[in-house]
Amino acid sequence: MPLIAKVxxxxxxxxxxxxxxALFLWIGVFLHLFPVWWMFTTSLKSTREVFEFPPTxxxxxxxxxxxxxxxxxxxxxxxxxxxxxxxxLVYPVYIYFKNSFIITGVTMLIQIPMVxxxxxxxxxxxxxxxxRILFLFFIGTMMIPMQISFIPNYLxxxxxxxxxxxxxxxxxxxxxxxxxxxxxxxxxxxxxxYSAFSFILFKGFFDTIPDELINAARLDxxxxxxxxxxxxxxxxxxxxxxxxxxxxxxxxxxxxWPLIVLKERKVWPLSLILYHFQQQLFAQPPTEMDPETxxxxxAGISFSGxxxxxxxxxxxxxxxxxxxxxxxxxxxxxxxxK
Numbered sequence: 436m437p438l439i440a441k442v443x444x445x446x447x448x449x450x451x452x453x454x455x456x457a458l459f460l461w462i463g464v465f466l467h468l469f470p471v472w473w474m475f476t477t478s479l480k481s482t483r484e485v486f487e488f489p490p491t492x493x494x495x496x497x498x499x500x501x502x503x504x505x506x507x508x509x510x511x512x513x514x515x516x517x518x519x520x521x522x523x524l525v526y527p528v529y530i531y532f533k534n535s536f537i538i539t540g541v542t543m544l545i546q547i548p549m550v551x552x553x554x555x556x557x558x559x560x561x562x563x564x565x566x567r568i569l570f571l572f573f574i575g576t577m578m579i580p581m582q583i584s585f586i587p588n589y590l591x592x593x594x595x596x597x598x599x600x601x602x603x604x605x606x607x608x609x610x611x612x613x614x615x616x617x618x619x620x621x622x623x624x625x626x627x628x629y630s631a632f633s634f635i636l637f638k639g640f641f642d643t644i645p646d647e648l649i650n651a652a653r654l655d656x657x658x659x660x661x662x663x664x665x666x667x668x669x670x671x672x673x674x675x676x677x678x679x680x681x682x683x684x685x686x687x688x689x690x691x692w693p694l695i696v697l698k699e700r701k702v703w704p705l706s707l708i709l710y711h712f713q714q715q716l717f718a719q720p721p722t723e724m725d726p727e728t729x730x731x732x733x734a735g736i737s738f739s740g741x742x743x744x745x746x747x748x749x750x751x752x753x754x755x756x757x758x759x760x761x762x763x764x765x766x767x768x769x770x771x772x773k
Contacts, residue, residue, distance in 0.1 A: 472492075474742045474745055474746060475742070475746060476491075476492065476493055476494055477738060477739060477742040478501050478502070478739050478740075478742035478743040478745075478746055479494045479497040479498060479499070479501075479739065480494040480497075480498075480739055481494075481496065481498065481739070482737045482738065482739065484496075485737070485738045485739065498739075500739070501739040501740045501742070501743035502743050502747075504527065504528045504740055504743060504744065505527060505528045505529050505532070505743075505747060506527050506528075506529060526700060526701065528705070528708070528744055528747060530701070531703050531704060531705045531707070531708045532705055532747065534620070534701075534702055534703060534704050534705075535687060535704040535705045535706070535748075536751075537620055538620055538623050538624060538686060538689075538693075538704055539683055539686040539687045541620065541624050542623075542624050542627045542628070542682065542686045543679060543682050543683060543686065545624065545628050546627060546628055546629065546630055546633065546682055547633070547675070547678060547679060547682060549628060549629065550629060550630060550633045550634050550637055550678070551637050551663070551668070551675075552663065553573060553629075553634060553637075554634050554637030554638040554641055555637070555641055555659075555663050555667060557569055557570055557573065557638055558638050558641035558642050559641065559644075559646070559649055559667075560659065570638070573631060573634050574631045574634065574635060575631075576629070576631045577631040577632070581691075584626070585692070585695060588626050588692075589617075589695065589696065592615075592616040592617055592621075592622050592625065592626075592696060593615055593616075593617055594613035594614075594615060595613055595614045595615070595616055596613070597611065597613060601613060616696075617696050617697075617698075618696070618697055618698055618699045618702060619702060620702060622696040622697065623689065623692060623693050623696065623697070623704075626692065627685075627686060627689070630682065630685075632681070633678045633681070633682060636674055636677060636678055637671075637674060637678065640671055640673075640674040641667065641671070644667060644670060644671075648666065649662055649666065649667075652665075652666055672762055673762050673763075673765040675762075676759040676762030676763055676765075677759075677762070677763055679755075679759065680755055680756065680759050680763060683751075683752070683755050684752060684755075687704075687706075687748075687751060687752060688706060688752075689704070689706065690706045690707070690710065693706065693707055694707060694710070705744065705747070705748045706748070708744070709741070709744050709745060709748060712740065712741055712744065713741055716737055716738065716741060
């Protein structure tokens, strides 16, 4: 249904307002898309052309050399200490791309079912008295700033499951066995297994599902997990798409926590190598720049490589939006009408 009826569009004032509104919208579209265009064209330019003034809107000699970082690194043959600690990329970008996919995929596989079960339990299984108490308990984590949890999470992951002093066994007086999750995928995945924001989205949608439908399934002998899997989740596709998209986004772009718990380059996600490469390009003085970055700059790959990695990192987010676009719009409409 159009916002303004066709009959009212014939008036001069109405036409003027429509033109002005459309103009502002197109300006907004331009302001959002121009940085993307600039990032893409910069990835095709040489280092000399990047710093030219006035800047060019399209490279005079487009080159895909920067995208070669996805498959190879110029100094990947370096061994020993240089390759272990003082090299910018060390591994091809596809290694970091794979790490991001593993971390994000496992996080989604664990977080979404776990939060959905918790939200269904609070919405349909718990009595009214405990419902409010448990609901406040589950969303209470939203009241705690993320930075406060860094130290406790780090200590627990360092010698799991004990956060501080490790107790000793009663008879042998040996310390309890512990496991160090640092420098592994699980160091990023485990703290992300629960999301209070996703819990609120799920519970708000499950509350709209009629209890009569669930009670009828119970009379037919269906278990609670069967009801959740066969009835509730198929009806919840829009909100599942919303939760999946936001979970993918937050996990894919996660930066601060991986920077703290991941020190080995072989498990770094794309966000960390992008940050490290940027830091090296802006290194002051230039003598502090590592040998790998110097070779990339001499090969003509500096800011073009940075933009190429940025584009590679943004492509999966764009693809996820295209896949879930219709479900996302449906979910937004449902939340708005509610």
